[in-house]
Amino acid sequence: MSESLVSVSYVSTATEPFDDARLAELLAQSRRSNHEHDLTGMLLYRRGRFFQVLEGSTDAVDELMTKIRRDPRHAEVRVLLSEKIDERRFSEWTMGYEPIGVPSTPAPEGFRDTFDDLESDDEDDAIRAVRELTVWFRARTTEEA
Numbered sequence: 001m002s003e004s005l006v007s008v009s010y011v012s013t014a015t016e017p018f019d020d021a022r023l024a025e026l027l028a029q030s031r032r033s034n035h036e037h038d039l040t041g042m043l044l045y046r047r048g049r050f051f052q053v054l055e056g057s058t059d060a061v062d063e064l065m066t067k068i069r070r071d072p073r074h075a076e077v078r079v080l081l082s083e084k085i086d087e088r089r090f091s092e093w094t095m096g097y098e099p100i101g102v103p104s105t106p107a108p109e110g111f112r113d114t115f116d117d118l119e120s121d122d123e124d125d126a127i128r129a130v131r132e133l134t135v136w137f138r139a140r141t142t143e144e145a
Helices: 020-036 058-070 123-144
Strands: 005-014 040-046 049-057 074-085 096-099
Touching: 005 058, 020 040, 049 058, 049 123, 058 074, 074 123
Parallel strands: 040 096
Antiparallel strands: 005 049, 005 074, 040 049
């Protein structure tokens, strides 16, 4: 019998700014570790905030989340969604990554920023944002392949 899969989506604050070189180092380390522990997922970074989805066995995901909570590079770790899944959504990536640019002009009136919705105190808004960003990420990386 195979072990059940889980998916955990969380946000955290970087304790120090991450430039391209530090992000590349973090991604290389994450990809190696995730490969060793049969974890998959995606990572987004914007304005000092991380959004990550991790998929794998319950034990592997729980162990990594414990490490992330203790990691001095992360603060304010907040799990937005933890769920059992039948199959991986990011099976192609030990850690898919997409940098998200910050607009240089103000957003039009009424514009909703999905990344900002991750910070919502309304659980439904945060879960909707998780689902929107994962669909966006998967569609975007499929188009580029």
